[in-house]
Amino acid sequence: xxxxxxxxxxxxxxxxxxxxxxxxxxxxxxxxxxxxxxxxxxxxxxxxxxxxxxxxxxxxxxxxxxxxxxxxxxxxxxxxxxxxxxxxxxxxxxxxxxxxxxxxxxxxxxxxxxxxxxxxxxxxxxxxxxxxxxxxxxxxxxxxxxxxxxxxxxxxxxxxxxxxxxxxxxxxxxxxxxxxxx
Numbered sequence: 001x002x003x004x005x006x007x008x009x010x011x012x013x014x015x016x017x018x019x020x021x022x023x024x025x026x027x028x029x030x031x032x033x034x035x036x037x038x039x040x041x042x043x044x045x046x047x048x049x050x051x052x053x054x055x056x057x058x059x060x061x062x063x064x065x066x067x068x069x070x071x072x073x074x075x076x077x078x079x080x081x082x083x084x085x086x087x088x089x090x091x092x093x094x095x096x097x098x099x100x101x102x103x104x105x106x107x108x109x110x111x112x113x114x115x116x117x118x119x120x121x122x123x124x125x126x127x128x129x130x131x132x133x134x135x136x137x138x139x140x141x142x143x144x145x146x147x148x149x150x151x152x153x154x155x156x157x158x159x160x161x162x163x164x165x166x167x168x169x170x171x172x173x174x175x176x177x178x179x180x181x182x
Contacts, residue, residue, distance in 0.1 A: 044168075051149065058141045063134055068093060068101035073110065073127070074142075077135030081126045083116075110134060 036042050052067050059070055071091040076082060079090070088098040102125060105111035110131035116122040127135060153161055 054149075055142065055145050058145055059138050063138065065105070065134075066101075068097050069105055070138075072098060072101045072105060072125075073131060073135055074139070076111065076125055076127050077132065077139070081124050083122055084125060085122075087125065105131065 056067050056070065059065060065073065071093060072087055075087050075091050079086075082090075084098050084102055085095065087093075087102075088095050091098070093101075102111055102113075106113060108130075109128055112126055112128050113123040114126070116124060150158060
């Protein structure tokens with residue numbers, strides 16, 4: 001077999017095998033034609049980031065909460081009493097991000113904790129009356145934001161968009177599970 005020099009290594013060339021680093025010169029033509037701006041995961045991430053940032057302007061200035069706090073607040077507002085783990089699972093946030101958001105909301109008396117008597121390590125979270133009031137005020141504004149966002153999609157195309165988003169979400173979950181088993 002031939003030897004391939006790793007550009008990160010200034011020592012002698014190492015034998016080529018499947019685990020070796022592949023240089024751009026050795027890569028398939030698809031890699032050379034790859035455009036990040038056309039890559040679906042990248043596009044979805046950019047869309048999500050823009051949507052979250054734009055939506056945050058609806059609640060950030062008035063209520064002084066950030067995106068993680070918003071996600072915890074609306075998740076509890078929608079589902080009621082939950083554990084922090086359940087909030088994180090539902091909102092797809094890392095446990096440390098959920099923990100910090102809950103602490104900030106608790107400090108502002110928007111979220112309350114109650115220890116689970118059956119498992120003292122676990123607490124149940126719920127909105128306080130002040131948290132519930134913010135939730136009830138901000139949801140109509142969030143729904144209006146959604147209406148404005150969807151204005152660029154023809155009404156006849158909206159069911160197809162919804163189906164596509166649902167299928168993409170399901171497929172991503174499947175792929176993540178498959179990758180996790182490898």
